[in-house]
Amino acid sequence: MNEKDELVRKEILDEAQKLFRHFGWSKTTMEDIAKAAGKGKSTLYYYYKSKDEIFDEVLTREMDEVFRKLQEEVNKVQTAEDKMRTLCLTRFNILKEKANLYNVIRGDIEANIPRLRDLHRRYELREISLVRNILRFGLERKEFAQYAADDIDSIAFAMVCAFRGLEVGLLVENKFAALEGRMDLINDILMRGLKTKNSDLSKE
Amino acid sequence: MNEKDELVRKEILDEAQKLFRHFGWSKTTMEDIAKAAGKGKSTLYYYYKSKDEIFDEVLTREMDEVFRKLQEEVNKVQTAEDKMRTLCLTRFNILKEKANLYNVIRGDIEANIPRLRDLHRRYELREISLVRNILRFGLERKEFAQYAADDIDSIAFAMVCAFRGLEVGLLVENKFAALEGRMDLINDILMRGLKTKNSDLSKE
DNA sequence: TTTGGACCGAAAAACGATTTTGGTCTAACG
DNA sequence: CGTTAGACCAAAATCGTTTTTCGGTCCAAA
Numbered sequence: 001m002n003e004k005d006e007l008v009r010k011e012i013l014d015e016a017q018k019l020f021r022h023f024g025w026s027k028t029t030m031e032d033i034a035k036a037a038g039k040g041k042s043t044l045y046y047y048y049k050s051k052d053e054i055f056d057e058v059l060t061r062e063m064d065e066v067f068r069k070l071q072e073e074v075n076k077v078q079t080a081e082d083k084m085r086t087l088c089l090t091r092f093n094i095l096k097e098k099a100n101l102y103n104v105i106r107g108d109i110e111a112n113i114p115r116l117r118d119l120h121r122r123y124e125l126r127e128i129s130l131v132r133n134i135l136r137f138g139l140e141r142k143e144f145a146q147y148a149a150d151d152i153d154s155i156a157f158a159m160v161c162a163f164r165g166l167e168v169g170l171l172v173e174n175k176f177a178a179l180e181g182r183m184d185l186i187n188d189i190l191m192r193g194l195k196t197k198n199s200d201l202s203k204e
Numbered sequence: 205m206n207e208k209d210e211l212v213r214k215e216i217l218d219e220a221q222k223l224f225r226h227f228g229w230s231k232t233t234m235e236d237i238a239k240a241a242g243k244g245k246s247t248l249y250y251y252y253k254s255k256d257e258i259f260d261e262v263l264t265r266e267m268d269e270v271f272r273k274l275q276e277e278v279n280k281v282q283t284a285e286d287k288m289r290t291l292c293l294t295r296f297n298i299l300k301e302k303a304n305l306y307n308v309i310r311g312d313i314e315a316n317i318p319r320l321r322d323l324h325r326r327y328e329l330r331e332i333s334l335v336r337n338i339l340r341f342g343l344e345r346k347e348f349a350q351y352a353a354d355d356i357d358s359i360a361f362a363m364v365c366a367f368r369g370l371e372v373g374l375l376v377e378n379k380f381a382a383l384e385g386r387m388d389l390i391n392d393i394l395m396r397g398l399k400t401k402n403s404d405l406s407k408e
Numbered sequence: 409t410t411t412g413g414a415c416c417g418a419a420a421a422a423c424g425a426t427t428t429t430g431g432t433c434t435a436a437c438g
Numbered sequence: 439c440g441t442t443a444g445a446c447c448a449a450a451a452t453c454g455t456t457t458t459t460c461g462g463t464c465c466a467a468a
Binding site: 233234235245246249254255 | 459460461462463464
C-alpha cells in the first residue's frame with residue numbers, strides 16, 4: 001500500500017462523503033460514487049470491499065473530526081467544570097452538520113443493522129472516554145471530590161446519557177434555543193454534586 | 205350521560221385496552237373491538253367519536269394508573285432524595301408493562317401523528333410536575349439549597365430528561381440489570397448538587 | 409338506545425412484471 | 439501492476455395495477 005493508493009482511496013472517500021451527506025446511504029449508489037470520483041465501479045472494489053466499508057470509513061472520518069474538534073475546544077479551558085460545559089455545548093453544534101453520523105448516534109436508525117451498531121458503539125465509547133478524561137482531570141486537580149473516583153466509568157456513562165437525554169428532550173419540542181441554558185443548568189448541578197465531599201454534606 | 209352509559213363506555217375501553225396492548229394500534233380494528241365488547245360497530249361510534257378517541261382514552265387511563273402508582277410509591281418515603289430515587293427506580297418497572305404508552309413516551313412513534321404528540325406532551329407535563337413537587341418538597345424542608353428555587357421548572361425538566369436518557373442508554377445495550385445502580389449514581393450526584401449551598405462550594 | 413348491514417373513499421396490501429443495485433469476474437490496455 | 443468497461447447474477451427495490459381492508463357514515467328496524 002503506497003502513497004498513490006492512499007491518494008486514490010482518499011479521493012473515493014471524499015466524493016463518497018459528499019454524496020452520502022447529500023443523498024444519504026440509500027440514495028447514493030456505487031455507480032454515483034464511481035462517477036463522482038472519476039473512476040470505474042470496478043476500481044471502487046479494487047480499493048474497498050463493499051459499500052458498507054466505504055460508508056464506515058466515511059463516518060469514521062467524520063467521527064475523528066468531531067472528536068478532534070471537541071478535544072480542541074475542551075483544551076482551551078482550564079477547569080474540569082468548564083471543560084464539561086464546553087463539551088456539552090460544543091457537541092451538538094459540531095454534530096448537527098454531520099447528518100449521517102448524527103442519525104447513527106441518536107439511535108434513530110434501526111439498531112439491527114450491524115454496521116450501524118458498531119459505529120454507534122465506537123462513537124459512544126469515545127464520548128464516554130472523553131468525559132472520563134475530564135473527570136480524571138478534575139479529580140487530579142482536587143476539583144472533584146474523591147468519592148467520584150469510586151466508579152468513574154459509570155459516572156462518565158451516566159453523564160453522557162444525561163446530556164444526550166436533555167438534548168433529545170429539547171429537540172423533540174423544537175426548543176433548540178434553550179439548549180445552552182438547560183445544559184448549563186444540569187451541568188452546574190452535576191458539577192456541584194461532583195465537588196461535594198462526603199464531609200460537606202448537610203447533616204440531617 | 206348516565207351510569208348505564210358509563211358502564212358501556214367502560215366495557216368498550218376495557219376490551220379495547222386488551223386488544224391494543226396485545227396487537228398494537230394498527231392491528232386492532234374497530235370490528236375487533238366491537239366483537240370483543242359484544243357490541244356492534246355502530247355502538248362504538250355511538251359512544252366514541254373515532255378509533256383515535258378510544259385509543260386516547262385507553263392510554264390516558266394507563267397514564268393515570270402509572271401516576272397513581274408512582275405517587276403512592278413516592279409517598280412511602282420521607283426525604284426528597286429518597287422520593288427522587290424511588291421515582292426513577294419505579295418508573296421503568298411500571299411503564300414497561302404498558303407497551304403502547306411506553307412507546308409513545310419514548311418518542312419512538314412518529315412524532316407527526318397528532319394524537320401521539322398530545323399524549324406524549326401530557327405524559328411529559330405530568331412527570332415534570334411530579335419531579336417539580338419533589339423538588340419543592342426538598343426546598344421546603346431545607347433539604348435542597350436555595351439556589352435551586354431560582355428555576356425549579358427547568359431543573360425538573362432537565363432531570364426528567366437526564367433520567368430518561370440514562371434509561372435509553374442502558375436499554376440500547378440491553379443492560380437493564382445495571383439500571384438501578386446507574387440511576388442511583390446519577391441521582392446521588394444530582395442530589396449532592398442540589399444540596400450544596402453556594403457557600404459550601406470549594407474555593408478555587 | 410342498539411345495531412345489522414349497505415355503502416364509501418382512502419389507504420393499505422397483494423401481485424406480477426420490470427428495473428435497479430451491490431457485487432463478481434474477466435480480459436484488455438497502458 | 440493498476441485500471442476499468444462491460445457482461446453477468448441474484449436479491450432487492452420499484453412500479454403500476456388490482457384487490458382488499460378499514461374507519462367512518464348512514465339508515466331503518468327492533
